Amino acid sequence: MTKQDYGRAFALWREAAAGPWRAYTQHSFVEQLGNGALPQTAYLHYLRQDYIFLFHFSRAWSLAAAKAATIDEMKAAIGTAHALTHVEMPLHVETCAAHGVSASELESTPEENENIAYTRFVLEAGYSGDFLDLMAALAPCVMGYGEIGLRLAGAHSPYSAWIETYAGKDYQRVCEQAGALIDNALNNRLGKDWQSSPRWPQLCKTFAAACSLEAAFWDMGLRAPQ
Amino acid sequence: MTKQDYGRAFALWREAAAGPWRAYTQHSFVEQLGNGALPQTAYLHYLRQDYIFLFHFSRAWSLAAAKAATIDEMKAAIGTAHALTHVEMPLHVETCAAHGVSASELESTPEENENIAYTRFVLEAGYSGDFLDLMAALAPCVMGYGEIGLRLAGAHSPYSAWIETYAGKDYQRVCEQAGALIDNALNNRLGKDWQSSPRWPQLCKTFAAACSLEAAFWDMGLRAPQ
Amino acid sequence: MTKQDYGRAFALWREAAAGPWRAYTQHSFVEQLGNGALPQTAYLHYLRQDYIFLFHFSRAWSLAAAKAATIDEMKAAIGTAHALTHVEMPLHVETCAAHGVSASELESTPEENENIAYTRFVLEAGYSGDFLDLMAALAPCVMGYGEIGLRLAGAHSPYSAWIETYAGKDYQRVCEQAGALIDNALNNRLGKDWQSSPRWPQLCKTFAAACSLEAAFWDMGLRAPQ
């Protein structure tokens, strides 16, 4: 199985943004991760930018907690931010160290435009809008990595550790929980029939824009560092 | 006529918050404005706090512009903020000067807790929520003054200038425009049947809390300055 | 020892806001917690409002994480929000249950004006300002409870469990860490000589206003529930 429905809203968002979703999740960078053709320099370029990305992504989940309407939403958002900052980011530092990139090099990496573009889009969607806008902007990252992991799982590639992280049960569960969080948030704010709300096409637009910005992030990965 | 429906949402909000609305719009401070029993010191206390209030209220309308979804919403919000800062606040300074309170005294007035309470509630509702949350928090101030003005219009009171400002056509038009802005914002975000959205009771709750904080603001006016 | 310096900035803030700090930390509600004179109804009133307070306080620490400039600031803020939502709030539910207040009663408690006033002031200070503004607004709560706990420690009171929680090593360490977080944040943003920055009197003003809003929160505790 290569495609997982991580909740009802996600499946609909993905369908509505079919083009940008494909451009993002089947990007050449991703294919090369799977078949092993990706140059090590491109991978390291990506890893270094991804560290900065994780910092801003943790800020975005923290903002989601600030915008939560219920204790359950808040616990889910803070739990995610906590896992990102206390587990994922330290792991990322270790992974980079194993590839010869020191923590201080990581910290001093200049943030590139495509990295700025996606992270600030997510945060601004959250600040200017509400919890739902933030979720629509976050979802492509969370679930896209899950779907990519599942699709490439079992590949013989020097990047199989990366692949198996996202194909693994733990990460798949993160995606399912995010999907449930989003479905509940929609139900609680717009009612069961949220697809017929005028908010829905706007949320679909936010999701699609985020996919496009994710694809541009992979473009950056393939390019020489600035 | 003493009660005006400044739009569909406003009329429903007022109905749902009947108790807090009465506590606010028929507060003893208001009645004493109308029958002239209000001590001059209380009026000046109120005027000085109201100057600080207008500063934060202008910030709130500016935030509404930052959170607008359409150029029409943005123009309405910026137009209001512009009128507040470029017309109302300078007028307020003049009024206070006429009562012997200088501009520098006005600027140095310590902000009291009840003033902080309402203004920060409005701003925070906007920051954490979306445009609708902000409107529900702003509406009691905008429309409440309109209704109070209409009800007290023609009163023989040393405060009749204050009363006629809010009873006057210009201010009544501000209320009607705000009502239309709110109704359109609801239609565009939640659909024509916004009353059946789960957001609606939440918006009613925000409106009611704002009424209660407005009533506490009048309490402050009657109290000796801190 | 009854007074602890939880960092340089805190000690200076407390000194600059001596009056409001005393009004807050030596409030009659606090004294009655210590000598046991506090009616059980007042204590329960406070506990119920405090549950709502903790929800918004967790939002505020999450916002601090969103506004963090370094990974250390972010980890500290998220760590605090995580402890509040995953440990303190469940504990609070248990405490209330032991006093006969069920979880659903707790959830349905109407939020009172003084509760709104302080929590929204904190959040708005953070949204409109930066990390430092948020810290100045949060500090009175964090450190005030620490100082109250220390001062009342060992008291023979039906509320000694409450007192010992805040007098205890765990909570005292929370205060010290918050103090260090604040001092570092000041150093990193305004330089070692932050006391001579024009931001400093403004931060002192925010701290003092927060103390005054905390004192009003205790007033609420002594009053019959609305």
Next chain:
Amino acid sequence: MTKQDYGRAFALWREAAAGPWRAYTQHSFVEQLGNGALPQTAYLHYLRQDYIFLFHFSRAWSLAAAKAATIDEMKAAIGTAHALTHVEMPLHVETCAAHGVSASELESTPEENENIAYTRFVLEAGYSGDFLDLMAALAPCVMGYGEIGLRLAGAHSPYSAWIETYAGKDYQRVCEQAGALIDNALNNRLGKDWQSSPRWPQLCKTFAAACSLEAAFWDMGLRAPQ
């Protein structure tokens, strides 16, 4: 004269970001505006994106008003937002109409990634930071157009109307006022010696990133529309 110091901070920011500033203000798109080599399709592509840009730029100035510390800051920010939405945007609609792009085409233009990237960067800098962060992110746009206008003034080009708008006295005065607003905001928050504050290099970094995102915006202009 081709280079204007629109205030002390601006001159220093420009100096510290020499490379990105040149990449932005002497971009091939700009040169082709001046020598008339720019294809009409590229110009129209730019105009259409710029309309969306102006919408978000107005939101950013509105946010600045929400984050203002004084009535003067607020009036300046609201005045700018008001001019943008009530004068510049309607003018933009007229200009586009004269080039055969209707208002409805303008409204339905899909926002491209580079447009998202700069506008959301500005807004997010403002939301997560304070008034100064927002100013550092806004300044490259405001002052860059002023400098470009001055440098290309008098050019024989089909785009001379565009050029003379920004070279003209009215726009130059906008730049000077923004420069004064920024210098005062720095003085009032960080003191006269703001260059030695740790905030300064961070503000320089924000300014430089914004220049780089502006250069990418011109790249977009030269590319075929998506």
